[in-house]
Amino acid sequence: MADRIPRIKPYTHPAGGWGAAAATAKVLMQQSVLTKGSRALLAMNQPGGFKCPSCAYPDAACTKRLEFCENGAKALAFEATKLRADRDFFARHTVTEMARQSDHWLEMQGRLTEPMRYDAATDHYVPISWDDAFDLIGRHLRALDDPNLAGFYTSGRTPNEAAFLWAILGRAYGTNNFPDCSNMCHAPTSEGLPPAIGIGKGTCVMEDWEHAEAIFILGQNPGTNSPRMMTNLVEARKRGVPIIAVNPMPERALIEFTEPQDVIQMARFGHTDIASDFLQIRIGGDLAFLKGMMRVLFERDAAGEAVLDHDFIRDNTAGIEALRADVMAHDWPELVAACGLSEAKIRECADIYARSNATMIAYGMGITQHQRGTELVQQISNLLLLRGNYGKPGAGIVPVRGHSNVQGDRTVGINEKPTALYLDRVRDAFGFEPARAPGHNTVETVAAMEAGTVRVFIGLGGNFVRAVPDTERAYRAMQSVGLTVGIATKLNRGHVIHGLDALILPVIARSEVLATTKGEQFVTIEDAMANVTASRGVLPPASPDLLGEVEIVCRIAMAAVPDSPVKWAEYAQDYSLIRDKIAEVYPEIYSDFNRRIAVPTGFHLDIPPRRRIWNTPNGRANFLVLPGLHANDPVADPTMLRLATIRSHDQFNTTIYSDNDRYRGVYGDRMVLFMNGDDMDERGLTEGANIDLETLSTDGVTRRVEGLSVVRYSLPRGAVAGYYPELNPLLPLYYFDPLSGTPAAKSIPVRIVAA
Ligand SMILES: Nc1nc2c(c(=O)[nH]1)N[C@H]1C(S)=C(S)[C@@H](COP(=O)(O)OP(=O)(O)OC[C@H]3O[C@@H](n4cnc5c(=O)[nH]c(N)nc54)[C@H](O)[C@@H]3O)O[C@H]1N2
Ligand SMILES: Nc1nc2c(c(=O)[nH]1)N[C@H]1C(S)=C(S)[C@@H](COP(=O)(O)OP(=O)(O)OC[C@H]3O[C@@H](n4cnc5c(=O)[nH]c(N)nc54)[C@H](O)[C@@H]3O)O[C@H]1N2
Ligand SMILES: [Mo]
Numbered sequence: 028m029a030d031r032i033p034r035i036k037p038y039t040h041p042a043g044g045w046g047a048a049a050a051t052a053k054v055l056m057q058q059s060v061l062t063k064g065s066r067a068l069l070a071m072n073q074p075g076g077f078k079c080p081s082c083a084y085p086d087a088a089c090t091k092r093l094e095f096c097e098n099g100a101k102a103l104a105f106e107a108t109k110l111r112a113d114r115d116f117f118a119r120h121t122v123t124e125m126a127r128q129s130d131h132w133l134e135m136q137g138r139l140t141e142p143m144r145y146d147a148a149t150d151h152y153v154p155i156s157w158d159d160a161f162d163l164i165g166r167h168l169r170a171l172d173d174p175n176l177a178g179f180y181t182s183g184r185t186p187n188e189a190a191f192l193w194a195i196l197g198r199a200y201g202t203n204n205f206p207d208c209s210n211m212c213h214a215p216t217s218e219g220l221p222p223a224i225g226i227g228k229g230t231c232v233m234e235d236w237e238h239a240e241a242i243f244i245l246g247q248n249p250g251t252n253s254p255r256m257m258t259n260l261v262e263a264r265k266r267g268v269p270i271i272a273v274n275p276m277p278e279r280a281l282i283e284f285t286e287p288q289d290v291i292q293m294a295r296f297g298h299t300d301i302a303s304d305f306l307q308i309r310i311g312g313d314l315a316f317l318k319g320m321m322r323v324l325f326e327r328d329a330a331g332e333a334v335l336d337h338d339f340i341r342d343n344t345a346g347i348e349a350l351r352a353d354v355m356a357h358d359w360p361e362l363v364a365a366c367g368l369s370e371a372k373i374r375e376c377a378d379i380y381a382r383s384n385a386t387m388i389a390y391g392m393g394i395t396q397h398q399r400g401t402e403l404v405q406q407i408s409n410l411l412l413l414r415g416n417y418g419k420p421g422a423g424i425v426p427v428r429g430h431s432n433v434q435g436d437r438t439v440g441i442n443e444k445p446t447a448l449y450l451d452r453v454r455d456a457f458g459f460e461p462a463r464a465p466g467h468n469t470v471e472t473v474a475a476m477e478a479g480t481v482r483v484f485i486g487l488g489g490n491f492v493r494a495v496p497d498t499e500r501a502y503r504a505m506q507s508v509g510l511t512v513g514i515a516t517k518l519n520r521g522h523v524i525h526g527l528d529a530l531i532l533p534v535i536a537r538s539e540v541l542a543t544t545k546g547e548q549f550v551t552i553e554d555a556m557a558n559v560t561a562s563r564g565v566l567p568p569a570s571p572d573l574l575g576e577v578e579i580v581c582r583i584a585m586a587a588v589p590d591s592p593v594k595w596a597e598y599a600q601d602y603s604l605i606r607d608k609i610a611e612v613y614p615e616i617y618s619d620f621n622r623r624i625a626v627p628t629g630f631h632l633d634i635p636p637r638r639r640i641w642n643t644p645n646g647r648a649n650f651l652v653l654p655g656l657h658a659n660d661p662v663a664d665p666t667m668l669r670l671a672t673i674r675s676h677d678q679f680n681t682t683i684y685s686d687n688d689r690y691r692g693v694y695g696d697r698m699v700l701f702m703n704g705d706d707m708d709e710r711g712l713t714e715g716a717n718i719d720l721e722t723l724s725t726d727g728v729t730r731r732v733e734g735l736s737v738v739r740y741s742l743p744r745g746a747v748a749g750y751y752p753e754l755n756p757l758l759p760l761y762y763f764d765p766l767s768g769t770p771a772a773k774s775i776p777v778r779i780v781a782a
Contacts, residue, residue: 033696033736035714041298042250042690043257044285047097048293050689058104067107067538068100070565074627078562080106080184080537081679083428083555084253085233096254097287101677101684105517106536107566110137112518114154117143121150126523130493130752131683133518139533140570145525152522152531157574157582160530165586167483167510167528174201174462176482178472181441182208182489183430184537186550186562188605189576190432191612192598193487194440196584198450199459199591203466204481205443208489209433210469212392214767215400216426217437223408223649225642228434230423230634231387232556236263238421241383243376244302245273245313245407246393246773247427250280250690251676253555256389256427261286261299269379272302274393275310275671275746276701279690304376310669310746311397311658311774312366316373317406318656319362321354323377324413334381339415343639346650350409353652365656367743385421386414392429393671396773398660401766402653409650417648418639428555429680431537435553438616438632439609443468449612456611458592468768469495473760476504485512485583486521487576488534490681493520496758496770497730514579516569519681535573539564543600548575550602551624553632560629577602659774664723668706670775672751672758681752688750693738701740701748710779712737720749722757723776730757734782747777 040046070076072086079086081102116136122145125133142160143152155163168177179197181190197205209217217227224230236242236259249256257280264270272281282305285298292298308316327334340347359370366373380386388411394403408424416422428434440449443466450461467475473495475481484491484505492498492505502524505511511526513519516536522529535541541548541564549563574582581599584591598605603621610620616632623630635641641648659669674680675688675697687694691701700720702712712718716737722730732754742748757777763770 033699033715033738034694035692035738036694037692038279038690041283041285042280043287044293044298046689047287051097051100054101054104054684058108058110067103067566071099071103075563077538077564078431078552078560079103080431082253083183083431083433084255085554085556085558086255098251098254098679102679103538105134105682105684106538108137110135111140111569112136112138113140117152122152122523122525123150129683130520130681131686133520133523134682136518138516138569139518139531141533141572143531145529155530160532161582161586163528163530164485164510164512164583168200168587171482175204175464175466176480177202178204178206178467178475178481178484180206180472180484180486180489180491181436182487183433183436184488185436185576186432186552187435187439187609188550188602189487189580190436190441191439191609192577192580192584192605195453195457195593196580196587198453198461199457199584199588199593201462203443203445203462203464204472205441205466206469206472206491207436207441207443208430208494209437210768211494211770211772212429212433213395213426214769215395215404215764218767219401219404220408220424222643223405223651224417224636225640225648226635228557228634229426229555230417230636231425232558232631233259235387235421235423239263239268239385239387240421241379241386242268242270243273243386243388244270244281245388245390247389247391248274248278248280248674249427250278250284252391252674253427257284258286258288260284260301264299264301269303270301271304271306271376271379273306273308273313273316275308275743276748277305277307277741281305306368306372306376307741307743309365309367309743310671312368313394314399314403314406314653314658315362315365315656316368317410318354318357319366319368319373320377320380321350321410321413322357322362323374324381325351325354327381335413336415340412343641343648344412344650345645345647349652350650353654357656361656380414385419386411386416387421387423387425389425389427391427393773395769396771397658398762398764398771398774399653399658400764400769400771402651403658405651406653412648412650417636423636426555431554432552434555434557435551435559438553439613452612456608470760470763470768470770473497473501473504476508479507482509484508484510484526485514487514487580490519490521492524493681493752493755496755496762496772497760498752498756500760514576517682532579533570533573534579535564535568535575537562537564539566539568541575543575543578545601548602551606557632557634558629559624559632561624577605659771662723662776664776664778666778667723667776668745668747668778670720670754670757670777671746671748671773672754672775673748675750691740696736697750697753698735699738699749700735701738701742703742703744703746704739706744707737707739714739717782719780719782720754720757720777721780722759723778724759726759726761728759730759731780732756
């Protein structure tokens, strides 16, 4: 183990700044895209160019400044790399050899260049023509006795046009088995907000940042995962707006940030303090914190202070009395114990909230990935409702989405439980009777593969087997499937952990030109603030043998459902015809799509809560009660620690750019466990100690990750953190939020066992 002791060098500078500028230059050089890359960077997030393939954070479309960040540049550099995983590469390595390599190694082989099929006789991937590949998929799919034996996974980089048709393909074929990356991500938002406010999306737009009087950021790490949000936070702080960050980890960019686009600040080595208050909360303590905040408001309301927006509550909402009773049932010692924050601190935050006339609350995976993730999201909404923080400038809920088009994919039909209205409209628009029975989400798909009830698995992007819980079990499940297909830009784990038959289908990437017989095509993306914009690649495709995702979807459909009335062949060539169909299926939000998308800055999808219209069954915004104070089931074992699996600064989900995590000061190693110093001392652990980590499983299965190095870190007692996906073997498949199916990846009960 001596060869992988991490180098620890606490990062004492502000986040962003020259460190980010240097990192951007280095990554562009390493991937040999400096000239090509900088040209592409100029087109990224500019009207007429393409949308950043990294996160879903909106760009300020009207500004002239370069709209990219360090991590957007990394995503682009790795996409535009000169490295190629071509047929010679596959001839040199058996799949068994490749499976022994790290995720980083797989990624570093570069762009896929032509379709490949697994050959069991030689244990190699060998070239296959596109025609033969679609033919093989068609044969597998047509051979299944029941269409529900197939699973159609979507990852959120998929643009609207491809996702919409993917959803049609599944339903025409006969299933709603649409596991989606959002089933591991913001499904608690999609499930939690409709009963509360009538739509499963955020309610803010970019202009709101300019009007907010207070900003809360719960369980989200913008400096790494949505760096363009830092611009808004810096501007808000410069206006003196309080920003309250609630997180078990003092994430660097939440504390101090230098705006790389601020020439003067850069020149002076200056920075902006981001959080006016940093609240180091216990893992899963957010429920108690939110209830504490609400309790202060109810107490002060009872004392006659005007802290609740009674007019708004009367005219717009239902259920406040049940919420009041639930919140007031918890006394302060209970609340404080559950979140680990002092009563005084909570009162102070509540006071800031009570004085603000417009508050935005942003949140990420630190809220959604708990066993009660959906209901936690609803508690955030409750807090906002109490002061009428919907439907006025500078106020609202801000779920910070992950993948660049994950929200869009959901909007255009990627859902394992489609509504009857959607299905009726699909029937009318396409002239077939779509499948109606609910399908599998992500967790259910793993279980179904294991049970032999998913026999064909096709992944439209993503890295399913590496992203899901219970790694070893997921690998075995994947390997038992009859056919696995990875539609991808790069080699990943899901290609080397594959089914009996397996295909890799390489695609034209976001930054590349999409040309068909009808000329150059563009695709559309919906960002996390429901703004829809066109994305046009500018670089030549990485290889002449790539196809666009839309064409791949259409040709799978033609092979699987040969007698389909859907005009697949036409859609494959002319994407405006797809947008016409999107408009037909979603007339309320997408009417006149092709005309509206011609505006370079795009258009906003309607968010009714912005107009105080609540599309809930009772037509009101609802206060919703989650009894108790714990976002996760309590565990009796006194040795238990709560593990949050998180992202480093140098990864995009399962894509590992390097083994460094600059802002957390860890270099050269991802097999680390961040831990509170007192918890270390109590266990006799010193910095760098080698330990194994074991899940406190309730199903009798041993889940263990060996050889982690302990890093002393500022964390609350009882909390530990380490990297996803390396620690996914510790996340049990059964450990998820039942309302959304989202694995509780931020609160795994574990214990340390000596190495
Ligand atoms: N560069 C880069 N950008 C990305 C991604 C990437 O991997 N790399 N991934 C994209 C995707 S798909 C997503 S979903 C987003 C993810 O972006 P984030 O939501 O920022 O995701 P994480 O890093 O998983 O975790 C967020 C934070 O939750 C905190 N946390 C853990 N447990 C708790 C808790 O109980 N309470 C609170 N309040 N906080 C907690 C962690 O300390 C961490 O700071 O980013 C997107 N953007
Ligand atoms: N323990 C733990 N598990 C987690 C999480 C966690 O925080 N902790 N986070 C969860 C979250 S929030 C998410 S969103 C999921 C992510 O799950 P996924 O979305 O499945 O995973 P990614 O790593 O984003 O997928 C990367 C792959 O996508 C392919 N790709 C890249 N660009 C394109 C493109 O333009 N087109 C196509 N077709 N393919 C492309 C590449 O081949 C690349 O290898 O993981 C989840 N899993
Ligand atoms: Mo995500």
